[in-house]
Amino acid sequence: SLVSYGSDSDSENESESGTGVEKVSPVDPDAVAHLKPLQTGSTMSLALLNSAPEVAVKEAVETGTHLDPSLKEVTYNPTYETMFAPEFGPMNPFKSQQMSAPRNMLSGYAEPAHVNDFMFEQQRRTFSTYGYALDPSVDTHQASTTTYIGAVEEAEKNKGLTVFESGQKKTEKRKKVKGGDAEEIDNFLGPWAKYADEKAVAKPSEDEQKELDEITAKRQKKGRNEEEAPAEEKTILHVKDMYDYQGRSYLHVPQDVGINLRSAEAPDKCYLPKKQIHVWSGHTKGVSAIRLFPNSGHLLLSCSMDCKIKLWEVYNERRCLRTFIGHSKAVRDICFNNTGTQFLSAAYDRYLKLWDSETGQCISHFTNRKVPYCVKFNPDEDKQNLFVAGMSDKKIVQWDIRTGEVVQEYDRHLGAVNTITFVDENRRFVSTSDDKSLRVWEWDIPVDFKYIAEPSMHSMPAVTLSPNGKWLACQSMDNQILIFGAQNRFRLNKKKVFKGHMVAGYACQVDFSPDMSYVVSGDADGKLNIWDWKTTKLYHRIKAHDKVCISALWHPHETSKVITCGWDGQIKLWD
Numbered sequence: 001s002l003v004s005y006g007s008d009s010d011s012e013n014e015s016e017s018g019t020g021v022e023k024v025s026p027v028d029p030d031a032v033a034h035l036k037p038l039q040t041g042s043t044m045s046l047a048l049l050n051s052a053p054e055v056a057v058k059e060a061v062e063t064g065t066h067l068d069p070s071l072k073e074v075t076y077n078p079t080y081e082t083m084f085a086p087e088f089g090p091m092n093p094f095k096s097q098q099m100s101a102p103r104n105m106l107s108g109y110a111e112p113a114h115v116n117d118f119m120f121e122q123q124r125r126t127f128s129t130y131g132y133a134l135d136p137s138v139d140t141h142q143a144s145t146t147t148y149i150g151a152v153e154e155a156e157k158n159k160g161l162t163v164f165e166s167g168q169k170k171t172e173k174r175k176k177v178k179g180g181d182a183e184e185i186d187n188f189l190g191p192w193a194k195y196a197d198e199k200a201v202a203k204p205s206e207d208e209q210k211e212l213d214e215i216t217a218k219r220q221k222k223g224r225n226e227e228e229a230p231a232e233e234k235t236i237l238h239v240k241d242m243y244d245y246q247g248r249s250y251l252h253v254p255q256d257v258g259i260n261l262r263s264a265e266a267p268d269k270c271y272l273p274k275k276q277i278h279v280w281s282g283h284t285k286g287v288s289a290i291r292l293f294p295n296s297g298h299l300l301l302s303c304s305m306d307c308k309i310k311l312w313e314v315y316n317e318r319r320c321l322r323t324f325i326g327h328s329k330a331v332r333d334i335c336f337n338n339t340g341t342q343f344l345s346a347a348y349d350r351y352l353k354l355w356d357s358e359t360g361q362c363i364s365h366f367t368n369r370k371v372p373y374c375v376k377f378n379p380d381e382d383k384q385n386l387f388v389a390g391m392s393d394k395k396i397v398q399w400d401i402r403t404g405e406v407v408q409e410y411d412r413h414l415g416a417v418n419t420i421t422f423v424d425e426n427r428r429f430v431s432t433s434d435d436k437s438l439r440v441w442e443w444d445i446p447v448d449f450k451y452i453a454e455p456s457m458h459s460m461p462a463v464t465l466s467p468n469g470k471w472l473a474c475q476s477m478d479n480q481i482l483i484f485g486a487q488n489r490f491r492l493n494k495k496k497v498f499k500g501h502m503v504a505g506y507a508c509q510v511d512f513s514p515d516m517s518y519v520v521s522g523d524a525d526g527k528l529n530i531w532d533w534k535t536t537k538l539y540h541r542i543k544a545h546d547k548v549c550i551s552a553l554w555h556p557h558e559t560s561k562v563i564t565c566g567w568d569g570q571i572k573l574w575d
Contacts, residue, residue, distance in 0.1 A: 066082075066085070067082050067083060067085065069087055115136075122162050122163070122164055123136075123162070125162075125163045125164075126162040126163050127150055129163050130151065130154055130155075130158065130163070131150045131151035131154055132148045132149065132150040132151045132152060132154050132155035132160075133148065133149060133150055134146065134147075134148060134149075134160075135147040135148060135149050136149075146160060148160065230326070230327075230328070230349065230351045230353070230365050230367070231326055231327060231328040231349065231351075232326070233324075233325065233326030233353070233361075233362035234325050234326070235322060235323065235324050235325065235359075235360025235361070236322065236323040236325070236360075237321070237322050237360065238319065238320045238321060238322060238323065239319060239321055249358050250299065250311075250313070250321050250322075250358075251293075251299070251340060251341065251357060251358050253296040253298055254298055254315055254316065257298070257315040257316070259557055259558070260557075261295075261296040261297065261298055261557055262295075262296065263557070264295070266467060266514035266515055266556065266557075267514055267515060267557065267558065267559045268515065269515060269517075269559065270513040270514060270515045270517055270518060270554075270559050270560060271559055271560040272518070272530055272539060272540050272560065273528075273530075273540075273542070273560045273561065273562045273574035273575050274560075274574075274575070275574065275575065276544075276572055276573070276574055277573050277574065277575045278318050278572070278573040279570055279571070279572050279573075280300070280302075280312050280318065280320065280570070280571040280572075280573075281569065281570050281571075282310055282320050282323075283302065283304040283306055283308065283310065283569040283570075283571075284304075284306045284569060285304055285305035285306040285330075285569055286304065286305045286547065286548075286550070286566065286567030286568065286569055287302050287303070287304045287305075287550065287551075287565035287566065287567070287569060287570070287571060288303055288304060288305060288330065288331060288332055288333070288550060289302070289303050289331075289332070289333050289334055289509070289550075289551060289565075290302045290551050290553060290563060290565045290571060291334050291335065291336055291343075291553075292314070292553055292555065292556070292563075293336065293340045294336050294337075294338055294339065294340045295340075296557075297314060297555050297556050297557055298313070298314050298315055299311055299312065299313065299314060299321070299340070300312040300313075300314050300563065300571070301334055301336065301343060301357075302334075302565060302571055303331035303332070303333070303334045303345060304330070304331060304569070305330040305331075305567075306330075306569075307325070307327045307328065307329060307330060307331060307347070308323055308324065308325055308327075308331070309323070309324040309325075309327075309331055309334060309345055309355070310322070310323050310324070311323075311324075311357065312571070314555070314563075314573075318573075322360050324345070324355055324360055324362075326345075326353055326355075326362050327345065327347035327348075327349050327351065327353070328347075328349040329347055329348035329349040330347060330348050331345050331346070331347045331348075332346050332347055332348060332371075332372065332373060332374075333345070333346045333372070333373070333374045333375050334346075334375075335375050335376050335377055335387070336357070336377070337377045337384055338377070338379060338381060338384060340357055341356070341357055341358065342354060342355065342356055342357060342363065343355055343357055344375045344377065344387055345375075346372035346373070346374065346375040346389060347372075348371055350367050350369055350370060350371055350372070351365050351366070351367045352365065352366040352367065352372050352375055352387075352389055352399070353365045353366075354366075354401055363401075364401060364404055366389075366399050366401075366404060368391065368397055368406065370391040370392050370393045370395075371391065371392040372389040372390065372391055372392075373389075373390050373391065373392060373416055373417060373418055374389065374390040374417065374418060374419050374420050375387060375388070375389045375390075375420075376388055376389075376420045376421075376422065376429070378422070378426065378443070379422050379426045380426045383426075383443075385400055385401050385402050386398060386399070386400055386401075386407070387399055387401065388410075388420055388429070389420075390416070390417025390418060390419065390420050390431060390433075391416070391417060392416045393416075394411065394413045394414060394415060394416060394417065394433070394435075395409050395410065395411045395413070395417070396409070396410035396411075396413075396417055396420065396431055396441075397409055397410075398410070398444075408444055408446060409446060410431075410441055410446045410448075411446065412439060412446075412447065412448050412451075413431065413433040413435055413437070413439065414433070414435035414437070415433045415434030415435035415436075415459075416433060416434045417431055417432075417433050418431075418432050418433055418434065418459070418460070418461040418462075418507065419431065419432045419460070419461065419462060419463040421463045421464070421465055421472065422465070423440075423465060423469070423472070423486045423487075424486070424487065425469075426443070427442065427443060428440055428441060428442055428443065429441055429443065430463065430472060430486075430490070432459070432460040432461065432463055432474065433459075434459055435453075435459075436453060436457050436458060436459050436460075437451060437452060437453035437457070438451075438452040438453070438457075438460065438474070438484070438490070439451050439452070440452075440490055450490055452484075452490060452492075457476075458476045458477035458478045459476075459477045460474040460475060460476050460477070460482070461475065461477070461507035462474070462475035462507045462508055462509045462510060463475070463510075464509065464510045464511055464512065465486060466486070466512050466516060467512055467514055467515075467516060467556075468516060469486060469487075470485065470486055470487060471483050471484070471485065471486055471493070471496075472484040472485075472486045472490075473498075473510040473511075473512065473519060474510075475503060475507065475508055475509070475510050475521065477503070477504050477505070478504070479499065479501060479502055479503055479504055480497050480498060480499045481497070481498035481499075481510055481519065481521060481531075482497060483496040483497070483498075495536075496533075496536055497536060498519055498521075498531045498536055498538075499536075499538075500529065500531075500538040501521060501523040501527070501529045501538075502523050502524045502525055503521070503522075503523050503524055504524070505524065506523075506524050506548050506550065507550070508521055508522045508523060508524075508548070508549065508550055508551070508552075509521070509522070509550065509551035509552060509553075510552070511552055511553050511554050511562075512533070512554065513533075513554045514554065514555075514556050514557070514558075516533055517532070517533055517534070518530050518531065518532060518533060518539070518554070519531045519533055520552045520554055520562055521552055522544065522545075522548070522549025522550055522551060522552050522564060522566070523548075523549060524548050525543075525548075525549075526543060526544055526545035526546055526547055526548060526549045526566055526568070527541050527542065527543055527544060527549060528541070528542045528544040528549055528552055528562065528564050528574065529541050530542075542574065544564045544566065544572060544574070545564065545565075545566030545567070545568050545570065545572070546566070546568040547566050547567035547568045548566055548567045549564050549565070549566045550565060550566060550567060551564065551565050552564045558575075560575055561573065561574070561575050562574045562575075
């Protein structure tokens with residue numbers, strides 16, 4: 001701002017003399033009134049100047065103070081203009097009355113009115129069914145006549161009946177249906193009585209009838225085939241003489257193999273197998289299970305998808321001794337009794353068969369029309385006549401081989417039963433299933449006393465008891481071997497988890513070395529995996545088979561002999 005202390009002429013002179021002060025052109029006296037000093041008596045004072053005065057905005061001038069529409073309480077009396085000012089921006093001059101009217105639905109504004117839910121639904125259904133309904137704009141209590149909207153003629157014709165009331169007409173019709181009234185029980189012929197007349201029922205033509213008869217005949221024939229007797233059993237002896245010069249059969253334990261196969265003691269120290277020393281080939285399809293002869297382990301029994309069961313020598317010439325033929329479909333599981341004189345086989349033809357290991361004769365067969373997935377003799381000496389089988393229909397069935405009858409059923413699983421393992425001196429057994437659970441049963445009591453199932457658990461289709469009877473090794477479908485305690489509490493041992501192999505989708509059998517220092521298992525890639533028991537470290541991996549290595553057995557009397565079998569149809573011995 002330019003402040004002048006002298007007269008107008010003085011300022012003009014100064015600007016002319018070139019003192020740097022510009023010449024001010026003559027202006028309105030009101031505009032510079034505030035620049036002139038105020039004189040009060042002899043003293044002279046300057047007017048205070050506000051460099052940023054408050055400027056009224058257009059909206060404030062037009063509508064007064066802005067009122068927040070969300071306010072619930074106003075502390076002053078606002079003007080009409082303030083209260084009805086637009087919420088945002090200036091008024092829209094082009095807004096029609098209809099547009100500015102408040103709307104809470106597409107067609108306008110609906111006032112809240114109390115209507116009984118039942119009444120509303122009744123009228124809505126009546127309108128959608130018959131095309132008329134009570135006029136909602138008329139108060140029915142005060143109006144002398146009932147008014148309708150929609151199909152008024154239809155309403156008068158039906159006397160204003162609603163959907164709920166008009167049902168009475170149908171019941172009257174129903175009583176006239178042929179067959180009599182349900183109340184007259186003696187004469188009532190049932191709801192299908194009106195179709196009793198042959199004329200009313202459509203019949204197939206001659207050609208169609210002929211076709212139907214052929215189909216039914218085929219079905220009956222198929223049904224008879226399934227119920228027919230099991231496949232014929234026969235056996236083939238592959239060695240020249242069944243008995244030696246002393247009259248001993250191949251079941252006799254040899255004593256010229258360098259180790260005492262009759263002793264119950266396990267070797268002191270086991271070692272990792274390094275190389276393949278023999279291949280037993282004879283099966284034309286994949287081998288599903290192998291079992292060593294009880295106690296001695298001098299014979300090996302194998303079952304295959306070629307429907308055959310074979311018995312092999314483990315020592316000396318390692319010949320195939322006998323083939324057992326008697327199943328019409330792949331054999332799933334086998335199990336010796338305690339002495340090895342008999343064994344059971346379970347196959348997909350839904351039969352369980354009991355065989356004589358020496359003569360090859362089929363002693364008896366059992367079935368409940370379901371597929372057996374696993375079979376186990378009761379290991380107790382006084383219960384050698386009893387065996388249990390895990391079935392595809394979620395049951396564990398117990399048979400007596402003397403009578404051939406089912407004596408007990410354990411029916412608690414929610415999926416097909418995969419394994420049965422006896423624990424706790426054979427007083428209990430553990431079963432696993434496709435329902436991803438593990439159940440523990442007391443023998444002959446059909447209710448599980450322990451049920452183990454965690455959300456994180458996977459199905460465990462192969463379970464093995466450790467040589468010392470303390471642990472259960474379970475092949476889990478998430479590519480690891482889990483260890484459960486086999487005494488009392490059956491707790492998962494979280495410190496012992498064996499990983500590093502690929503088994504998802506295959507029931508690869510696990511086994512322990514006799515001295516409990518190693519754990520062995522096959523895998524989906526055909527490899528034999530060996531872990532250290534103490535550290536759970538994967539020590540060794542051998543490419544054993546071209547296809548899945550489904551089972552691995554460590555010989556109970558040998559320090560480093562492991563037998564593997566695979567879906568390539570071969571059984572191999574490693575040392």
